[in-house]
Amino acid sequence: MRAILTGHSRGLGAGVCEALLQADIAVLALSRRGNDALAARYGDRLRQIPIDLADTRRLAALTESEDWTAFLGGEESRILVNNAGALAPMAPVGRQRARAIDRAINVNVSAALILSDAFVAATERSTDRRLLHVSSGAARSAYAGWSVYCASKAALDHHARAIQLDRIPRLRLASVAPGVIDTDMQASIRSSTAEDFPAIDRFQALHRDGHLQSPTECGRRLVEHLLSPSFGDAVTADMREL
Ligand SMILES: NC(=O)c1ccc[n+]([C@@H]2O[C@H](COP(=O)([O-])OP(=O)(O)OC[C@H]3O[C@@H](n4cnc5c(N)ncnc54)[C@H](OP(=O)(O)O)[C@@H]3O)[C@@H](O)[C@H]2O)c1
Numbered sequence: 001m002r003a004i005l006t007g008h009s010r011g012l013g014a015g016v017c018e019a020l021l022q023a024d025i026a027v028l029a030l031s032r033r034g035n036d037a038l039a040a041r042y043g044d045r046l047r048q049i050p051i052d053l054a055d056t057r058r059l060a061a062l063t064e065s066e067d068w069t070a071f072l073g074g075e076e077s078r079i080l081v082n083n084a085g086a087l088a089p090m091a092p093v094g095r096q097r098a099r100a101i102d103r104a105i106n107v108n109v110s111a112a113l114i115l116s117d118a119f120v121a122a123t124e125r126s127t128d129r130r131l132l133h134v135s136s137g138a139a140r141s142a143y144a145g146w147s148v149y150c151a152s153k154a155a156l157d158h159h160a161r162a163i164q165l166d167r168i169p170r171l172r173l174a175s176v177a178p179g180v181i182d183t184d185m186q187a188s189i190r191s192s193t194a195e196d197f198p199a200i201d202r203f204q205a206l207h208r209d210g211h212l213q214s215p216t217e218c219g220r221r222l223v224e225h226l227l228s229p230s231f232g233d234a235v236t237a238d239m240r241e242l
Helices: 011-022 036-045 056-063 066-072 098-122 147-166 184-190 200-208 215-227
Strands: 002-006 026-031 046-050 078-082 129-134 171-177 236-238
Touching: 002 011, 002 066, 002 098, 011 026, 011 036, 011 078, 011 215, 036 046, 056 066, 056 098, 066 098, 078 098, 098 129, 098 147, 129 147, 129 215, 147 171, 147 236, 184 200
Parallel strands: 002 026, 002 078, 026 046, 078 129, 129 171, 171 236
Antiparallel strands: none
């Protein structure tokens, strides 16, 4: 089995990467930085390509390369996990700035859609292909200060619903909200201000009261779901309800 994974350098993506490697799945991982700890432990089963996913031109070139088609070709199972995500700009509309909006939409939406399209195109011979978008509760509940993030995650959910109607042979897919996880993203939420993010108190309390999941454990559960026979039965799902 082989998997493409974005955002493996830290946080939830590092947990997902480790769980895939432990399941003996070879991983081609895309982040700006590498994950030295996993590389040391798993050797060449983990291939890392340093890339800024906001650079959609470079990403498109990668998906047209010999590397991409060689990694995904063949009849075996193939997986794509669109995990990389960015929360910024965290601010009310009017204070978000074009550059930050553009970067967030490129990373959270454009990159995931480009990779999904190229994944399906390159895996025509695969007997079992699985596509996972890492969504968020913010796709389904609106938060003040997070309008760009909320819109980007809702886009992933609706992308998954529409792809399902394409009825692609041997493709299972789901857009899954992982719950609240103890990562750099949560740290950046806690260090914002009530002016930019009015619900900050709730997230500070979740951390203080020990309610954050570990990224390793959450990654393990997400991969367990991804590899299960029921994956894709619900096109949008929440880990807290699985
Ligand atoms: N943490 C939570 O509570 C929570 C809750 C719901 C949903 N999520 C979702 O879960 C996913 C992972 O979140 P996390 O909390 O693990 O975030 P994180 O700690 O901020 O890590 C983000 C990952 O995405 C990669 N990434 C970010 N921007 C990138 C870019 N421009 N190009 C390439 N890679 C990029 C980062 O790698 P580099 O910096 O090395 O590029 C890193 O590996 C995200 O989609 C997030 O929206 C998280």
